[in-house]
Amino acid sequence: MDVFKIPTLSAKPIPITTKEAFESFTKKQKPWIQLISDAMSFSWRYYAQCPHCDNAIIIIGFNPTHTQTPHGKHYMVRSVNGVGFLDRSAYEACPYRNQANKKLSKEDKYSTEHHLPSKALNILIEHFDRAIYLLEKELQIKFSTSCLKRMLEDFRASQGWLYKGVSEQNIPWIFAYFTLSKSLYKQRILNKTLKSNLLALEPKLQFDKHETLLVTDGLFFKTSFSFFDHQRSVNDHHLIESITFKVSDKNNRDLYIKKIEFDPLHFANLINMDEEKAKEFRNMKLVEMARAVFR
Ligand SMILES: [Zn+2]
Structure with missing residues (x-):
């Protein structure tokens, strides 16, 4: 490593x-x-x-x-x-172990008593705004609060923090990986490629001035997003981890695919910022929401 x-x-x-x-x-x-x-x-x-x-x-x-x-x-x-x-x-x-490139299944879980998962879960809760910031920045999508709440509930239900691929460094992305498919409606689509792919398929889709994808009466176009395929590899002692983000329509046709490479050092820098300096950047409402889901 x-x-x-x-x-x-x-x-x-x-x-x-x-x-x-x-x-x-x-x-x-x-x-x-x-x-x-x-x-x-x-x-x-x-x-x-x-x-x-x-x-x-x-x-x-x-x-x-x-x-x-x-x-x-x-x-x-x-x-x-x-x-x-x-x-x-x-x-x-551990992904750094020799021959550890073997893929973990979502069912590969630690016992609830193990010391690693609870540390990672605690970091996710107390830095949930930072985890979401990194995901949104990468995807150029702003998720609605109600969508994020349901994602937290998915993560709790699937006990994603017990996954053996989790660490304190990669928890934002492992969080996303353990959520279920969600509707793209009411999310803010700042990602121009995704927006144009959506409009190419359904020109009647409407967006407000903040680029929120609006539910339109009489339009039956379903579209949802999900995260899948956690990959880990070590090249020249350097760990590279990724998940794939996918938007599809109701027939499971892919409208947009993006591989998200984890950026653990950026996450570590965010969560270790001086609290006083970090104050103006924090969204404590999201942290409160995460605390409430796991209370
Ligand atoms: Zn190790």
Whole structure:
């Protein structure tokens, strides 16, 4: 992996760059940096936590004898005092694991007692406005409040936060993935391609000045949107995750398809903004709504 986290030092995942950067971040403190010595030699070990599964990782490539690009690797040999977890079920599901490109099914779920899902759910609730901001920005669609409420209810009903593909970093997109198909009516369609595709199929569709798709008397044109196909792959230690957004008509004809690549660092930056500075950008009504659905 090309990122690590150390929750006690920063809530954000940190890119793995150089030994010097890691040493300055951890202030060369134990347990993150440890001296391993035996009769013959001694060397330094660099530990951190996997941003996805919270297990301990060891960073390879910082020692002069290493020729590889610095990257993190799960350390599942034994538990390292003070460093992450030693949790095999989370490791098995971790996208950074070798051969982990196998697709998870929506039924692959953690037990309700597992420590990872509740953290992710809590982040979704307390930062629901940020999650929606990222989805809306990507899609150029503004969802109505009642639509978002039903999406939250879908997520609760399907217990999406227990999905083994969930993490604190990808929860906005996993939220969308676990919602059911919703009508496009009453949503604001700022996406020009989508709007022109809709009008090409049904020229009588009407939009108000905010681009809200209006329900028109006598017009029986059904159109809905949904999210599907969560994909994960690791290229050159870098994790890429995506879901696909699709708008279709009543005959299941595709009117618009967009692959949404997750942007976990953007989400981490948003949720770790200084609260005072972030105030003007926040939509606490959405947060209240999320809290109420999960109360
Ligand atoms: Zn992991």
